[in-house]
Amino acid sequence: MAFRFQRRIKIAPGLRLNISKGGVSVSAGPRGASVTAGKRGLFASVGLPGTGLSYRQRLFASDNSHQSNIRAASTQTTTVRFTADEDGNCSLIRADGSLLSDAEVKIVRRQHGDTIRQALEELCNSRNELLAELGQFHLSTPEPTTAPQYERQPFPSAQPHLTTVQKVLALIWPPFNRRQEQLHQQWRQGNQAWEAAEQHRHETETRLVFTSTTAIEETLSRYLSEIDWPKSPDISFDLGTNISTIALDLQLPNEDEMPDKEWTLPTRQYRLTPKALSATKRRQLYRDYVHAIAFRVVGEVFARLPTIEFVSISGYRERTNPATGGLEDEYILSALTTRKRWSEIELSKLRSIEPTESMQLFELRRNMTGTGVFKPIVPFAAGELEAFQSSQSNAV
Known part of the structure; x- marks a missing residue:
């Protein structure tokens, strides 16, 4: 042999x-959370480690009483990031890497302490997840088989559809219409390539894998x-x-x-x-x-x-x-x-x-x-x- x-x-x-x-x-990617300030208010985003997903929650609206606070927190940027170093020390920093002042940090914590605590809890859990995963990694071991089962994976991108307003806009504005046609064509090409790959995978995993x-x-x-x-x-x-x-x-x-x-x-x-x-x-x-x-x-x-x-x-x-x-x-x-x-x-x-x-x-x-x-x-x-x-x- x-x-x-x-x-x-x-x-x-x-x-x-x-x-x-x-x-x-x-x-x-990095694990953690972010706080974003913009015209519509201040938002918090928390990543879900290992999933590539995140959720976004509005903290407060951008009204006159808060405009000065948001402006102070953003200071020519639109994003305030929430980070935690390897020792667990947490900071609120701007997109350019500079730290918020103590006064700015107090404002954010006073107004949105619950959201930050929730982000910290997510971060704490994500750091401890690995401890649990290491010894239980075998729990997803599949059953043995001599008759492999193919499971088709759907194309991950939904087919684009125009709203009523977009349809009207496409009729009266040729550049917009051309752009929509281009996007639809790209989707069709991507979907066709995906289907071809799935057909190849089906053939590979259910027939060719035997020989x-x-x-x-x-x-x-x-x-x-x-x-x-x-x-x-x-x-x-x-x-x-x-x-x-x-x-x-x-x-x-x-x-x-x-x-x-x-x-x-x-x-x-x-x-x-x-x-x-x-x-x-x-x-x-x-x-x-x-x-x-x-x-x-x-x-x-x-x-x-x-x-x-x-x-x-x-x-x-x-x-x-x-x-x-x-x-x-x-x-x-x-x-x-x-x-x-x-x-x-x-x-x-x-x-x-x-x-x-x-x-x-x-x-x-x-x-x-x-x-x-x-x-x-x-x-x-x-x-x-x-x-x-x-x-x-x-x-x-």
Whole structure:
């Protein structure tokens, strides 16, 4: 059984799967809130971390009694931003980066303290979300299947429609009419391209994935890129020529990339208070996340790739060699499993499953203490995966 070297595949804007030593990477925008002042009044906007969504709430109208306050707060800009630094200290700043004066801050807090507190609570929760997500990342692991189900994704942009006023305007003003026709044409072209892509995806995921290595690569790449990773790993894989075997390597984060604090919101203060996590707690978080990553990736393979029967998965992290000062790979986890063994795990009871324990159901190499201190191991090599496949096939 030979393994094929796979090429680098671009899977989404800003995301890449490097089939040699790169991988999936996910980036997110800044978390927090903003306060915007304008002709119609002062508004607060609070982002919902991890969703790309936000809500906007009017704070007060722009009447004569408040005009001087808004003008003082905006000072030749239209936006006042609400920020919180890594220590939890919160500030109101203008778009040009300058801080509001103490008097301006008091005005905003006095008039709109409840909205700011709500924004602070959202921010506090978002900073603590990662702590909960790390050890529960496996909860979205899909069920294994040999009959993949295609779910059509609708075109994300609604077809433009003109209001009655716009229709009249289009009749009497040719430039406006041409612009509307151009927008409709762009929508139609985008919709056609989307439908073509969906048709390709349907063909790829329901038929070609049974026979084509390219379809297998494309399908796995797509689903890995769509995962909302708390701390995104780099993933590479090699596919066996008989498309029943896959070997995956995960470049894991290091322990120092785990959260080092949790946050609370004091009752009468406009700031967040950090509490340092113990070294033991951080190691436990790291232990849980490392195993949850491996568990989830194996689950994605057996759910999306119906021909795969044998999986090798190994996780490594980069360490500095004290002798040379250079970076080198340090493997801390390696496992071999089969679709049959994986199907023995009752994924309908994911909340009762501990990936750290589940990995022991496989052929496992791991040198770890109970609190999550890992020591280097030698991962399973391609020849060992081949021997494992042969022994399992003979056993059947």
